[in-house]
Amino acid sequence: MADKTSASQTEGAKSNAKNETKNEATSEAKATREEKLVQDVADLDDYARWYQDVVYKADMADLSPVRGCMVIRPYGYALWENMQRQLDDRIKATGHENLYFPLFIPYSFLMKEAEHVEGFAPEVALVTRAGGEELEDPLVVRPTSETVIGYMYAQWVHSYRDLPLLYNQWANVVRWEKRTRPFLRTSEFLWQEGHTVHRTEQEAEDETLLILNAVYQDFVEKELAIPVIPGRKSESEKFAGALRTYSIEAMMGDGKALQAATSHNLGQNFARSFGIEFQDADGQVKTAWTTSWGASTRLVGALIMAHGDANGLRMPPRVAPTQAIIVPIWRKDEEREAVAKLVSEVEAALRTAGVRVKADWREERPGWKYNEWELRGVPVRIEIGPRDAANGQVMLVPRTDRSAKEAVAARAVAERVPALLEEIQRALYEQALAFRLSRTYQAADYDQFRALFADRSKQGFVEAWWCGDAACEAQVKAETQATIRNLPLDHPEKPADAICVHCGRPASDWAIFARAY
Numbered sequence: 364m365a366d367k368t369s370a371s372q373t374e375g376a377k378s379n380a381k382n383e384t385k386n387e388a389t390s391e392a393k394a395t396r397e398e399k400l401v402q403d404v405a406d407l408d409d410y411a412r413w414y415q416d417v418v419y420k421a422d423m424a425d426l427s428p429v430r431g432c433m434v435i436r437p438y439g440y441a442l443w444e445n446m447q448r449q450l451d452d453r454i455k456a457t458g459h460e461n462l463y464f465p466l467f468i469p470y471s472f473l474m475k476e477a478e479h480v481e482g483f484a485p486e487v488a489l490v491t492r493a494g495g496e497e498l499e500d501p502l503v504v505r506p507t508s509e510t511v512i513g514y515m516y517a518q519w520v521h522s523y524r525d526l527p528l529l530y531n532q533w534a535n536v537v538r539w540e541k542r543t544r545p546f547l548r549t550s551e552f553l554w555q556e557g558h559t560v561h562r563t564e565q566e567a568e569d570e571t572l573l574i575l576n577a578v579y580q581d582f583v584e585k586e587l588a589i590p591v592i593p594g595r596k597s598e599s600e601k602f603a604g605a606l607r608t609y610s611i612e613a614m615m616g617d618g619k620a621l622q623a624a625t626s627h628n629l630g631q632n633f634a635r636s637f638g639i640e641f642q643d644a645d646g647q648v649k650t651a652w653t654t655s656w657g658a659s660t661r662l663v664g665a666l667i668m669a670h671g672d673a674n675g676l677r678m679p680p681r682v683a684p685t686q687a688i689i690v691p692i693w694r695k696d697e698e699r700e701a702v703a704k705l706v707s708e709v710e711a712a713l714r715t716a717g718v719r720v721k722a723d724w725r726e727e728r729p730g731w732k733y734n735e736w737e738l739r740g741v742p743v744r745i746e747i748g749p750r751d752a753a754n755g756q757v758m759l760v761p762r763t764d765r766s767a768k769e770a771v772a773a774r775a776v777a778e779r780v781p782a783l784l785e786e787i788q789r790a791l792y793e794q795a796l797a798f799r800l801s802r803t804y805q806a807a808d809y810d811q812f813r814a815l816f817a818d819r820s821k822q823g824f825v826e827a828w829w830c831g832d833a834a835c836e837a838q839v840k841a842e843t844q845a846t847i848r849n850l851p852l853d854h855p856e857k858p859a860d861a862i863c864v865h866c867g868r869p870a871s872d873w874a875i876f877a878r879a880y
């Protein structure tokens with residue numbers, strides 16, 4: 364990670380400031396540097412390195428001095444803020460309110476729900492000493508907040524009239540991970556966690572599915588342009604302490620799966636452990652039903668891997684920090700003035716039209732800037748040169764298809780660019796969906812199943828019938844490294860003679876198997 368773009372960029376900027384295009388040697392050196400920026404991103408065949416290169420060279424994040432944590436840089440954070448805003452709108456539109464709980468949770472709370480503590484204890488960070496003293500009751504740095512929230516809800520809920528409680532918090536959580544990767548798996552990450560309380564099992568189940576579909580699926584598909592498969596997790600993959608866990612699963616550029624968000628029906632497990640009870644309309648005291656659901660900065664990783672290409676990131680316009688980048692082109696000083704005039708007119712018109720636009724006036728060659736903004740995935744590049752200024756037009760180049768370059772009259776830009784952004788948004792979704800479909804297979808028997816996972820270049824999702832047995836699922840994982848991503852809500856009708864693809868016993872569910880992040 365020593366050779367980071369930022370360093371080579373600074374060097375480049377210095378050497379560039381010194382010389383104008385005086386001789387061929389200099390322009391050759393510059394051309395090399397232009398190519399270098401893209402060459403610096405590893406080939407897609409080396410997907411893990413490609414991912415790291417994109418994250419660091421597009422200035423999304425940096426390494427932190429604490430192992431396993433990450434520093435989110437302004438470009439990555441601006442993306443997260445856009446995502447957060449759109450997700451938050453949906454959370455509120457479905458009737459939820461935001462609140463905030465403390466970072467620390469008494470360790471004893473974690474012990475109250477048996478499955479929960481078993482699931483989280485290995486990755487918990489514990490504070491045993493503070494204020495110069497040993498703590499009597501050690502504190503956990505929250506890995507998730509069901510326990511402390513359950514404790515408080517027990518004090519807030521008394522009657523059926525208090526229900527439902529529909530709350531969400533935006534927070535950081537800590538899970539001490541052994542193997543980490545920026546955005547995908549980090550010891551500290553940002554997320555939202557929703558926690559709700561209901562009167563009946565049905566209400567809790569409806570809430571769990573509402574969040575899965577109307578909030579998560581809708582957000583990820585419409586704003587991030589990533590098609591997902593909503594489904595139920597198998598028993599062994601469900602959240603520690605949940606009755607049922609649902610997830611949305613997306614396919615990444617290497618054919619692996621990424622769990623993009625989860626929604627849990629917690630049943631009465633946490634309500635029982637923390638005493639969330641209410642007096643119902645019939646006068647009886649009853650135990651409540653709770654749910655929890657979360658989506659995190661992992662979605663940034665999902666976006667990078669679902670859309671990125673050999674040249675770097677491709678930002679879906681609806682969440683892109685910069686939607687359009689204007690690159691002014693001029694050689695002589697007398698050209699600069701006319702170009703600058705049109706640049707500021709176009710910039711102002713686009714800003715008024717609600718487009719997040721920037722003009723790049725840095726002392727760099729246009730080609731170098733093109734490469735850099737492509738690496739950063741800006742959806743539309745707007746080139747404005749002396750001839751364009753004279754003709755009152757600009758060139759629009761979509762990130763999704765460089766060959767679709769189009770000349771547009773400057774006065775039509777405020778209309779054309781928003782429309783083009785919508786086209787790019789749609790194109791990204793369609794490309795991701797077409798890729799997923801091309802890498803989704805059905806396996807009639809286990810030989811076929813194994814063969815599908817043996818060829819890494821064709822790696823993808825395999826759909827098959829499964830018996831529902833956790834031991835069978837574990838064996839498949841040991842033999843192929845593929846896990847059951849989920850049991851899709853939308854699945855074919857089960858024939859009477861359907862059998863498990865692995866063990867041949869009668870099938871219970873239609874499952875999606877994949878290697879996963």
Ligand SMILES: [Zn+2]
Nearest residue numbers: 830835863866
């Ligand atoms: Zn089986």
